[in-house]
Amino acid sequence: EAQVTQNPRYLITVTGKKLTVTCSQNMNHEYMSWYRQDPGLGLRQIYYSMNVEVTDKGDVPEGYKVSRKEKRNFPLILESPSPNQTSLYFCASSFWTGANTGELFFGEGSRLTVL
Amino acid sequence: QQPVQSPQAVILREGEDAVINCSSSKALYSVHWYRQKHGEAPVFLMILLKGGEQKGHEKISASFNEKKQQSSLYLTASQLSYSGTYFCGTLSNSGYALNFGKGTSLLVTP
Numbered sequence: 001e002a003q004v005t006q007n008p009r010y011l012i013t014v015t016g017k018k019l020t021v022t023c024s025q026n027m028n029h030e031y032m033s034w035y036r037q038d039p040g041l042g043l044r045q046i047y048y049s050m051n052v053e054v055t056d057k058g059d060v061p062e063g064y065k066v067s068r069k070e071k072r073n074f075p076l077i078l079e080s081p082s083p084n085q086t087s088l089y090f091c092a093s094s095f096w097t098g099a100n101t102g103e104l105f106f107g108e109g110s111r112l113t114v115l
Numbered sequence: 116q117q118p119v120q121s122p123q124a125v126i127l128r129e130g131e132d133a134v135i136n137c138s139s140s141k142a143l144y145s146v147h148w149y150r151q152k153h154g155e156a157p158v159f160l161m162i163l164l165k166g167g168e169q170k171g172h173e174k175i176s177a178s179f180n181e182k183k184q185q186s187s188l189y190l191t192a193s194q195l196s197y198s199g200t201y202f203c204g205t206l207s208n209s210g211y212a213l214n215f216g217k218g219t220s221l222l223v224t225p
Binding site: 059096101103106108 | 117145147149202206216
C-alpha cells in the first residue's frame with residue numbers, strides 16, 4: 001500500500017530536549033516536505049527536498065533541521081524544542097517532474113506538545 | 116509566501132453551490148486543491164497547470180487564471196460529505212516551494 005509514515009504520532013516533551021520526527025514514503029517520490037498546522041494559520045511549509053541531498057527552507061524553518069540521505073526518508077529534527085513549536089506536523093511526498101510537483105500524499109500527522 | 120484564500124468560512128445547505136477563491140502575489144506554475152476533514156490529513160482534489168485550464172472532479176471543479184494569479188474552486192449541489200477545510204497550494208514559476216493558504220472552512224448542513 002502506498003503510504004507516508006510518520007513517527008511518533010503523538011509526543012509530549014520538555015523545552016530543550018532534542019527530538020526527531022521520522023518520515024518515510026514507499027512510492028519512490030523525489031519531492032518531500034514538512035508542514036506545520038496551527039489553528040487559523042493553515043499549513044505552513046518548514047522545509048522541502050527535491051531529491052537526495054537537496055533540501056531548502058520553506059516559510060518557517062527557524063528551529064528545525066532536516067536531512068535527506070535516502071530517497072525514502074526525510075526526518076525532521078528539533079535540536080532544542082520550545083513551546084512555540086507545539087503544533088501538528090505533516091510530512092508529505094510527491095513525484096517531481098522538474099518543474100512541478102504531482103499530487104501530494106500526506107502522512108497521518110504528528111502532534112507535538114513542548115512544555 | 117502563503118496564497119490568500121477567501122472566504123474564510125462558508126455554511127451551506129445541502130444542494131447549494133459555493134466558490135472558494137485563491138490568489139497569489141507571485142507568478143504561478145500550478146495550483147493544488149486539497150480537502151481536510153477534522154482530525155485527518157489533507158486529501159488531494161486536483162492540480163491545475165498554467166494555461167487557464169479548468170478541471171473537474173464529479174461536482175467539484177476548478178479554474179486557474181495565470182494572468183491574475185488566481186484560482187477558484189467550484190462546489191456544485193453540495194453534499195454533506197463536502198464539509199471540511201479546503202486548502203489551495205501554489206507553486207510559483209521561480210521556486211520549488213508548495214505554499215498553502217490558511218484554508219476555507221466549509222460546513223454543509225441538512
